[in-house]
Amino acid sequence: MTFSNRRRQLLRAGAAGMAGLSLPLAFEGRVFAAQAGVLSVAIPSNPQTLDPINQPNHDVMAINQLIFENLVGIDARGQRVPQLARAWTISPDKLTYTFDLQRGVNFQNGQPFTSADVKYSFDYVLNPANKAFRRPFWTVIDSVSTPDANTAVIRLKRPYRPLLDYMSKYMGIFPVGSREQHPADYFKQTPIGVGTGPAIFVQSKANDFVELKRNPAYWGKGEPHWDKVVFRIIPEESSRLASLMSDQTQIISAPPAQTFAQIRTSAGLAGDSRPSPTSPLMMCLNHRKAPFDDPAFRRAVSLVLDRGKICRDLCYGAVKASSMPFAPESQWYDASSAGSLAFNLEQARAALKSSKYASGASFDLLYVQPAYLIDTSSTALFIQAQLASLGVRVNLRPLDFGQMISQVLVGNHAAALTGFIAPPEPTYLLNALFRPTESLWKASGYESAELLKLIDDSYRVDDPAALKPILAKLQQVLARDCPAVWIGALEVQNLWRSNVKDFQVNTGFSLKLDNVYLAKA
Known part of the structure; x- marks a missing residue:
């Protein structure tokens, strides 16, 4: 079946679904x-x-964020706001965070909230024996102390700019002793x-x-x-x-x-709708599996993708085309690096010819079905067709979200087409995918001391003017090594x-x- 014929079938199916919208919807025999x-x-x-400390799914975060809270929150526009901490200060060396806690807060069981609960929660997450999925976000913490009931002090091993941003999504505060009591x-x-x-x-x-x-x-x-x-x-x-x-x-x-x-x-x-400039639609590539062990092949895949057509005609504007992990409108976007991986069929053929897979290759591409964040079925078909023009065979494997993420987390894939959600912080996903100690590293297997040094350098600065050149150098490394294939930045729609x-x-x-x-x- 050709891509165009398959796409017409998908669109007809969508139209058929729209035709029945006036009918009541039953859930397991009930109508709500x-x-x-x-x-x-x-x-x-x-x-x-x-x-919350084990939550991998951003849809479900809407549930646990109503039950649990954090020291710091993020508002709808991505700005830090007080939550269980009503204010905070950061020491000049960026190693000590002092939180002034809200007064009059109780847990839902009636137990008063104090700094002891903050220490207990972070200590629990940091204990390797508890195997918290989100533990890697917090290993930079050296200690948590409680000078008094209304003050919590977090001391870091090294500067870590995104500490407050990550609190909003990847942490929760729970009562002292609650993990042992239940x-x-x-x-x-x-x-x-x-x-x-x-x-x-x-x-x-x-x-x-x-x-x-x-x-x-x-x-x-x-x-x-x-x-x-x-x-x-x-x-x-x-x-x-x-x-x-x-x-x-x-x-x-x-x-x-x-x-x-x-x-x-x-x-x-x-x-x-609202842009999420650090949340990409991308192909996550496993460098430990052929053919993605070859950077020239990865470059060929990136160059053959017409991102403008994908985002305009298949994603209907819900993705903004970009070959870098940031939206073009983002302050962090490096146009030069992005341009070096823009759609160019001639350069794609040359890159493939220079790879060890010049005579062709094949791989399985996982994608989520039913849709997660955005329907990628048409995009997967288009990628299959574009790579076929290079003589590369793509075998499409639709999986539900739970099945796909379980495969990707352990590196049991060659390539996966998916959306990744990031807080309004530019290095979250890059660190998670490309640092060997992080939870998503097995999804890529990419190792680069140069990239990790740039990420660590970015943690030491808060000023946007100082951060931008570091991120530009970081994107130059991404453009050179092609550790992943970015398609564009997701738009949130509700x-x-x-x-x-x-x-x-x-x-x-x-x-x-x-x-x-x-x-x-």
């Missing part, structure tokens, strides 16, 4: 209707865990009473829903504005959209990109019912729901 005070939200992915799966499956957030866990059913209720004693006065929030697990794009159109859900993540512009203006609905008020699209993709309310009819 809108209820007063109940906010219903549709996400694509089934939670593997609700524990069974091993408690935080994963039923984290009742162990957070300070605006929502309390009620119940869940795999592949169906997660239900939370309003925390009546929440320290953030006046929030939340709903009595209950129910997360519906709806993997299919068309089904999520159908649930919104029929008012069985009020907010959906990852709407179909091809219909987003049209649907957002429909009566009774609203929608918006749709919601018009009676949903104060909802803001979050540049970090996870839905921010604490201050949302439903207007009365």
